[in-house]
Amino acid sequence: MSIYIGIDDTDNLNSRGTGRLTRAIAAEISNICPVKGVTRHQLYYHPDIPYTSHNSCGVIHVESEDEELVPHLFKLAREEILNDFIEGSDPGLVVAHHSQILPPLVAYGIDAKSTILNQEKARLLAGNLGILLEGLGGTEDGVIGALAGVGLAFNKNDGRFLQIGNIRELTGTQSVENLLKAGVEAIFTTDGQQILEGDIFNEENKSVKPCPVNGRPVLFVEHINGCLKAVKRN
Template sequence: MTIYICVDDTDNLNSRGTGRLARAIAGTISKKYPVIGVTRHQLYVHPDIPFTSHNSCGVIHVDSDDMEIMDELFEIGKKEIYDDFIEGSDPGISVAHDSQILPSLVAYSKDAKNTVLNQEKARTLAKNLNIRLEGLGGTEDGVIGSMAGLGLAFAGNDGRFLMKGNIRDYLGPQSVETLLNAGIDAVYTVDGRLVTEGIVMNPEGKSVKPCPVNGKCILFVDTSDGMLQAVKRD
């Protein structure tokens, strides 16, 4: 079972991004509890939605069925946000266990990818599902994306991993074997072929960006140029 902590709208144009903060929170949590990974989820980009650069949220996945630790996880994330609060940001944070993420939240989360939503809807949904949700400054509009991230992460087929195993330790081109040992479950070509060997080309200084697919961590590669080229997907 999994507990999800989602943060959204924690940055401004001159600060570190939400993904980086989510990884920092994951690092603190991992000192005490097993962290599966951190995922990034793209939300709706629309003129009526204030956002910094890409309107994405970050979700920390904790491997636990102990709902009694949820308040502690929430407070860890809340402290990290307050300790690094950025003026001009409108952060929101939420925490939920698998059992709390019901179809209504999954539907809301899908809507957040192509519809303008509001705080009232997010807060009402959180109250009805007994999900802890809080705005931590500014307009508190981050609560909208924070709720959405929970459902998208739970569904297991959205976004990409910002952190999984130790894949961030391997930069630039790497062997398929190395990437599989680092935390990726499988490598597939974009046209559906399983890849078990070879060198995956990736920009120097960058780690690969695998995606959640049916609850697995999958790296997609393109072979159109005759080589295995890592693909970055949203």
């Protein structure tokens, strides 16, 4: 079971991205408890929704049953975000124990992928579920995506892993064997073939991005010009 830390809108067009900050916070948290990984979740891409570049949020998956750890993790993440606050950003932070993530929050996360939501709904939902939520600057609109990310991450079938196991240490083309040892649990082509051997081509200096499928990090690949190329899914 897990504690989920949702983070959104911590950047501007010229700064480091929310994904990088989320991974940095995950590294700090890993000093006190196990972190399974960090996921990225794509939210609604609409001209009426303010966003920096892609309207995505980040979620840290902390492996712990301890509900008493939640306020400590909230404080740690809050301090990290405030210490690295970027002018023009509108950050939001949410920390929830898995027992707090009930069907209305899962539905909210799904809605956030195709519907314009607002802070009022996010704050009311978090309050009713007893979930820690706070805006940390600017308009504080980041609370909308941070809460949605937690619901989507809990669903275990959305987004992609920015960090899992040691995959970020492997860049460019890699063998199936190396990827499976690094944290990917399975590799499939998008048309259903499981890949058990060979090489997976990827951009130079880039790591592959497996997706959560029923919670498992699964890498999807495609046949392109006789090679297997890693797919980066939203």
